[in-house]
Every structure is written in C-alpha cells, then in structure tokens.
Amino acid sequence: GIQVEQSPPDLILQEGANSTLRCNFSDSVNNLQWFHQNPWGQLINLFYIPSGTKQNGRLSATTVATERYSLLYISSSQTTDSGVYFCAGANTGNQFYFGTGTSLTVIP
Amino acid sequence: KAGVTQTPRYLIKTRGQQVTLSCSPISGHRSVSWYQQTPGQGLQFLFEYFSETQRNKGNFPGRFSGRQFSNSRSEMNVSTLELGDSALYLCASSSTSYGYTFGSGTRLTVV
Numbered sequence: 157g158i159q160v161e162q163s164p165p166d167l168i169l170q171e172g173a174n175s176t177l178r179c180n181f182s183d184s185v186n187n188l189q190w191f192h193q194n195p196w197g198q199l200i201n202l203f204y205i206p207s208g209t210k211q212n213g214r215l216s217a218t219t220v221a222t223e224r225y226s227l228l229y230i231s232s233s234q235t236t237d238s239g240v241y242f243c244a245g246a247n248t249g250n251q252f253y254f255g256t257g258t259s260l261t262v263i264p
Numbered sequence: 265k266a267g268v269t270q271t272p273r274y275l276i277k278t279r280g281q282q283v284t285l286s287c288s289p290i291s292g293h294r295s296v297s298w299y300q301q302t303p304g305q306g307l308q309f310l311f312e313y314f315s316e317t318q319r320n321k322g323n324f325p326g327r328f329s330g331r332q333f334s335n336s337r338s339e340m341n342v343s344t345l346e347l348g349d350s351a352l353y354l355c356a357s358s359s360t361s362y363g364y365t366f367g368s369g370t371r372l373t374v375v
Contacts, residue, residue: 189363197301197352197369204363242307250295250358251320254307 158183158245162255169262174231177241177258181224185245187252188219190228193240202228202241233262266291268357268367276373282343285370289336289357295319296338297364298330301352310353313338345374 159182169175179190188206191199203210203217205226210217214233219226226243240259244252269288277283289296297320298310309322313332330340336357342349350373356364 187363191366197354197371199354199356199364199366201363201365244307244364249320250297250312250314251309251322252297252364253309254299256306 157251158185158247158253160243160245160253160255162241162243162258164258165256166259167261169233169260171233171235171262171264173233173262174229175233175260177228177230177243177260179226179228179243179245179255181226181245183247184221184224185247186221187246187250188221188226189244189252190217190226191242191244192237193242193257195239199242230260233260235262235264238262268355268365270353270355270367270370272370273368274371274373276375277345278375279345279347281345282341283345283372284339284341285353285355285372287338287340287355287357287367289338289355290359290365293357293359293365294336295358296332296336297356297358298338298340299354299356300324301354301369302350307354310340342372347374350374 161180190202207221240257244254246252297312312320332338354369356366
C-alpha cells in the first residue's frame with residue numbers, strides 16, 4: 157500500500173498565527189483529500205485536491221502530484237481550528253491510505 | 265442533502281459477542297467504505313462496497329464482514345468480539361467528483 161507521511165505530528169500555535177501542514181506520499185496518487193477530525197471523531201472533508209491549488213476561506217491546499225506531496229495552509233488560526241488534520245490518498249480504486257495526522261492546538 | 269448517517273453512535277459489547285453497525289450513504293452515492301480508527305493503528309481500511317458488491321477489502325480477519333443493500337445502505341458485522349476491536353468505526357460514501365464524505369462514526373467498546 158501507499159505510505160503517507162504527515163508533518164509535523166504536533167503543532168501549537170497562538171491564535172492568529174499561520175501554519176503549513178505537509179503530506180508526502182510514497183507512490184503517486186490520483187485521489188487526495190484533507191480532513192479535519194473534530195473532538196467527536198467525525199472526519200470533516202476540507203479539500204478534495206488530487207492536483208493544483210484550492211482555497212476555502214482561511215484554508216488553502218496545494219498538491220504537486222508529480223512530486224507526491226500536498227500542503228495545507230491555515231491562515232489567521234482560530235481556537236476552533238484545533239483538532240487533528242489528516243491527509244489521505246488513493247491511486248487505484250477507492251481505498252484511501254491515511255497519514256497519522258497532525259494534531260493542532262490553537263491557544264488564545 | 266442529508267449526510268452520511270451511522271448508527272448507533274455508541275455501543276458497548278462483551279467479548280465473544282457479535283455486533284452490527286449501519287451506514288446510510290448520501291443519496292445517489294453508490295460507494296460505501298468502512299474504516300477502523302484506533303490510537304495505535306490509526307485509520308485502517310476495512311472494505312468498500314459498490315452496487316451491492318464488495319469491491320475492495322483491507323487486511324482484517326474474516327470476523328469482519330459487510331454487505332450493501334440495493335438502496336446503498338451498508339452494514340458491517342464483527343463476530344466473536346475481542347478487546348482489540350474497541351475502536352471508532354467510520355463509514356464514508358463517495359462520488360467520483362468529490363471524494364469521501366464521512367459519517368459521525370460508531371464508537372465501539374468491547375469489555
């Protein structure tokens with residue numbers, strides 16, 4: 157299967173700070189998503205981004221498929237951004253491989 | 265448009281029992297996938313169903329099984345529960361354009 161490496165594993169930010177989360181894949185993927193897991197365990201889809209750049213409010217993501225990595229940018233972080241961020245990728249079929257996540261804590 | 269609905273939200277079972285979890289996908293989504301999340305192993309793929317057929321299966325023992333009905337609703341079953349089966353079980357439905365949408369999960373505790 158595909159190995160997915162996420163960095164950093166943990167991140168503590170002051171409210172208002174910016175951050176970049178990274179995801180590296182051991183093999184090429186043609187499906188890639190970023191998720192935020194809320195305190196109740198639900199995985200919220202942030203971006204479906206097999207390639208290119210997308211933005212949604214304070215969040216944006218860039219995937220460079222040829223180099224097998226993706227970045228998630230969080231600007232002007234808020235305490236509600238706290239939680240665990242996962243990236244996941246798939247190359248054939250619909251079996252996604254997940255990274256181990258980045259645990260983000262935003263302090264006021 | 266309703267999201268992915270998983271029932272029940274919480275479940276406590278005794279070792280050796282069996283359990284059935286349910287997942288109703290987003291209307292129009294024909295693919296349903298199941299994942300197990302534990303602190304030690306992270307998110308691991310169980311299986312995927314598409315149009316009532318198992319299309320893909322992860323590396324789990326035969327105690328873990330699933331099925332999908334003609335209305336795309338899916339169930340997964342775990343027989344002869346072990347303590348290590350305690351986990352958050354997540355179901356996702358997908359379309360080709362938007363990737364996975366997950367349900368809220370079922371938190372299973374085996375005692």
